[in-house]
Amino acid sequence: MVAIGGVAAWPFAARAQQKLVVIGFLGAGxxxxxxxxxxxxxxxxxxxxxxxxxEYIFEQRWANGEYERFPAFxxxxxxxKAGVIIVTTIAAARAAQRETSVIPIVMGMINDPVGxxxxxxxxxxGGNTTGMASLNEDITPKMVExxxxxxPKAAEVVVLFNPSNPSNPTMLENLRRSIGNMGIxxxxxxxxxxxxxxxxxxxxxxxxxxxxxxxxxxxIAAMADAIAAFxxxxxxxxISTIDELTRAGGLISYGPNRTExxxxxxxxxKKVLEGIKPADLPVEQxxxxxxxxxxxxxxxxxxxxxxxILATADxxxx
Numbered sequence: 001m002v003a004i005g006g007v008a009a010w011p012f013a014a015r016a017q018q019k020l021v022v023i024g025f026l027g028a029g030x031x032x033x034x035x036x037x038x039x040x041x042x043x044x045x046x047x048x049x050x051x052x053x054x055e056y057i058f059e060q061r062w063a064n065g066e067y068e069r070f071p072a073f074x075x076x077x078x079x080x081k082a083g084v085i086i087v088t089t090i091a092a093a094r095a096a097q098r099e100t101s102v103i104p105i106v107m108g109m110i111n112d113p114v115g116x117x118x119x120x121x122x123x124x125x126g127g128n129t130t131g132m133a134s135l136n137e138d139i140t141p142k143m144v145e146x147x148x149x150x151x152p153k154a155a156e157v158v159v160l161f162n163p164s165n166p167s168n169p170t171m172l173e174n175l176r177r178s179i180g181n182m183g184i185x186x187x188x189x190x191x192x193x194x195x196x197x198x199x200x201x202x203x204x205x206x207x208x209x210x211x212x213x214x215x216x217x218x219x220i221a222a223m224a225d226a227i228a229a230f231x232x233x234x235x236x237x238x239i240s241t242i243d244e245l246t247r248a249g250g251l252i253s254y255g256p257n258r259t260e261x262x263x264x265x266x267x268x269x270k271k272v273l274e275g276i277k278p279a280d281l282p283v284e285q286x287x288x289x290x291x292x293x294x295x296x297x298x299x300x301x302x303x304x305x306x307x308x309i310l311a312t313a314d315x316x317x318x
Contacts, residue, residue, distance in 0.1 A: 024061070
């Protein structure tokens with residue numbers, strides 16, 4: 001009986017001793033405000049045959065906009081011997097790359113990874129980093145086009161950006177140049193943490209602009225509800241590349257479906273855990289960009305959305 005009991009118990013003991021792979025995650029915003037992002041990644045992992053608690057442990061680290069925290073977070077995940085580290089912003093990717101050249105790093109959705117020096121090229125990333133690019137650096141000028149069509153009489157706009165995101169200052173200068181060529185004055189507001197939103201609220205209420213343009217950044221995206229609510233309260237249209245912001249009450253956005261991108265990043269996690277080198281996995285870009293229009297917000301702000309925009313919109317929020 002002892003022998004039988006011992007044999008019967010063996011598979012369970014072996015299973016208990018089997019070590020689950022640690023999937024590290026470096027998030028720019030907060031866990032509470034970024035649940036949909038994490039949910040999309042975990043959904044993608046399930047679709048790729050990876051079940052949390054069975055195949056992996058998901059170790060999350062959240063910067064809450066304080067990007068200087070990433071080096072310590074990355075070091076901690078390396079010390080935990082993570083099998084892969086998912087990053088969601090350039091600062092997180094750089095921190096992870098400084099800590100390890102061995103552990104695979106998967107970009108959940110990163111602005112301009114080539115221009116930022118994270119990978120050598122999209123086709124041949126090199127090193128230990130691959131994943132998803134955002135295309136935001138290319139499509140951000142579409143915000144100017146939307147501004148021109150929707151608000152042809154706009155005289156001044158506020159551009160919201162995160163100075164801690166290396167891609168944001170470049171996009172800011174491109175926007176400033178494009179908007180300036182239209183004869184529109186530009187004010188800029190730096191936002192990286194929820195507390196710094198006060199600077200936006202204070203300066204914008206004092207001198208109300210014709211529109212608020214949001215440069216894409218994950219820490220800022222985590223504040224979508226607060227930014228959209230502010231725009232509605234003070235009757236300021238919010239234009240961005242962030243679809244969640246428009247669904248939260250912004251006016252219009254044009255950009256990748258962020259949920260789809262994060263879900264797709266799980267494909268790279270699966271591949272590198274199977275032993276494929278990140279250098280051999282080309283970086284992917286979004287295959288679909290969506291135009292989202294919040295018609296409910298437009299009505300609340302007394303703005304007429306041209307029929308040509310509504311006809312081409314992928315999502316219209318009534």
